[in-house]
Each structure stands twice: as C-alpha cells, then as structure tokens.
Amino acid sequence: MNSAAQAAPPASDYVDRKRHLWLFSLLVPCTALIGPLMYMLVSPKLLWLWMPTLFSYTVIPLLDALIGEDRSNPPEEAVPALEADRYYRYVTYALVPILWLSFLVSVIFLGTHELPWHGTLAVVLAAGGTLGYGLNLGHEMGHKKTTLERWLAKITLALGFYGHFFVEHNRGHHRDVATPADPASARMGESIYRFVFREMPGAFFRAWDLEAERLDRCGKSVWSLDNEIIQPALISIALYATLIAILGLDIIPALLLIAFWGAFQLTQANYIEHYGLLRQQLPNGRYERCQPWHSWNSNHLFSNWALFHLQRHSDHHAHPTRRYQSLRDFPDLPRLPNGYFGMYLVAYFPPLWFKLMDKRLLAAVGRDPARINFEPAKRDRLMRQYALGDSGHAQPDTEVVA
Incomplete structure (x- = not known):
C-alpha cells in the first residue's frame, strides 16, 4: 500500500487554511451550555435541553455530508514550524476551563431544577457529551511530553472519573491496537x-x-501518589464529593449516568476506529508495527474541526506524537462514509452497521481473512456468509504483542 502523503505546496508558501477553524473545537463543546441557559434565561421549555444532543447527532452529520472532505496535507518541511506555533496549543488550553464550566453548569442545573425524566435525560446526554469532548482533549494532550499538557490532560479526564485513560491509551491501546489482545x-x-x-x-x-508494572520497576508502591491513575482519581473524588455535599445525595444517580455516558463517547469512538482491522502476527509471535491502514480514517471537515483531527486516526496511530494540526491523510486508507457523529448513529443499529461496514472492511483488506479481527464466535458464519477462502493463516489465539 502506498503510504506517501498527498502532494502539498512548498513549505515557504504553506498557509494553514484551517487555522482559525480550529476554534470550532472550542465552540462545539459549548453547546452543552445552551440548553440550561436558554431554559433559565428565555423560557422553561424542555426542547432547549435537547438542542445539544440534536446538534451532535443530526446537524453535525449533515454538515459533514454537505461540506465534504479535505484530503490536503501540510508539506513535511512546514511541519516543525506548524507544531511549534503555540496558537494551536492555546486552543487546547482554552478548552479545559470551558469543559469544566459546561460540566458544572449542567450538574448544578440538574441539582437545582425539578425536571421530568426526559428533561433530566436531555441534560445527562449533553453533559456526558461534554465529558466525551474532554476525553478527546485528554487524548490529544496526553500524548504530549510537556508537563503542562500532561497535567491538563489528567485534570480534564478527571471530570468523568476516567483518569486511567491517560495510562491505558498511551501504553496499552497504542501497543495492542488492531490485535485480538486489545479490548479497545x-x-x-x-x-x-x-x-x-x-x-x-x-x-x-x-x-x-x-x-x-511501571511503579514496580521504579521500586514504588502501586498506591503511591506517583501512580498516574490515582492522581486524576483524587481530583475526581474531590470534585464529585463537593458536588454531592452542595447538591445532596439525590444528585448521585445523575452524576453516575453522566460519567457513564461520557465514557461511552470514548467507547463508541474506539468501536468505529479499528473495526475488524488486524495487524499481522510475525513468526516471532509479535505483531507488525501499526501502519496507517490499521485504522479507519475520515477527512470530513466539520467533525474534524470539532474533534482536533481525531478522525485522521490513521496517521495518529502510525505517528502518535504528531500534533492535531499536522496530521495527514494517505491514499488507499480504510475510509468511513461520514464523520464520527454520523457513524455513532449507525453503530446504534447493529444490523445497519454490519450492512454498511462489513463490505467496506472486506474491500479494505482485499478479502483476506488473515487481515480481519473476527469476533471468534462469529468467524465461521462470517466466512461462509461472505464466501471467504481460508488464506492459510489462522487467527492467532495468543496475546503476545510488540
């Protein structure tokens, strides 16, 4: 597979046309504030509370379809200057207080207003969506090496009691991705x-x-404050305990539902990002290095603006330390037919998902079953259903990875 980046203008002439459009990564998460604010300041209509969720699952997929894709790449000679430009970092820094404000406003609104169950559900979904954007921001900054960005990642992940993602994604998912060993x-x-x-x-x-394992190598207890799971967990405990103390025990079910829905935003992203793709196991039992074709890619513009280029996932896994503004598209990648928000909707209806994605998966791997990560219980049925011949490479049962 040709993994060369598409042609780009000379570095001296390069201008990032999306430079100011990355501000959508700040504006879209702010939609969670619209419902409570409109309800309190304009009129107490429950429809206001549903606006953030309706925007995410109807307007964004439509905008992706209408605006289309952008497959342009920055020239490699321009990447060092592009990544050194602190404007892009300031955009991510600015999102941290926005996410905290959105979460706190949503929870306090729930704790101080009597709502029917469907009104409560609307706010829970919007607040959980906020946590989803927080996980995406934690994903972007958690890969970076500066102390500030790594701590901002932990502080953001703490909103949803999901601080373990900081460790799991960087050292687990990136190691095991697109193998049977990877739960993600x-x-x-x-x-x-x-x-x-x-x-x-x-x-x-x-x-x-x-x-x-890391702390043991360092001669430290797993319960040490050096534990990078415990660090954000302590922030989470302090935050949730404070909210419960102020709003009362009745807020606990809402907090649990918001945290779950926030975590589910990550789950559904993981679900679509590597569906069915498999790295090849080498004779020594390890797996080949992760390549761009081991991830599903999407260049749909609006959702990429909202998600810091998360959807250029192929380049991210092949080059994890690249900053969002310099992630590239490659030719001949497995491609999603819409951005993530549209694909989430499809995933909620498994028969529709399988009908849409299974044939795309087969085309992406050249109908080679040795390149497919099968659900073990369904492997034989899928082989028969799609008339796949045995390539002679059985799917490995081991969980040894590079």
Missing part, C-alpha cells in the same frame, strides 16, 4: 453493545496492570 479494538461481527462490556472493564484493568 472492535472485532468484525461484534456489536457496539457487546463491545462496551469488553472495552470498559478491559481498559481499566489493563491500565492498572501497566501502571503497577
């Missing part, structure tokens, strides 16, 4: 509802094991 890589034939019961607990236990 969905398998062909696996529904999102089955996936969530494998991904959420698997991610936490893998993170804890990885951090325990």
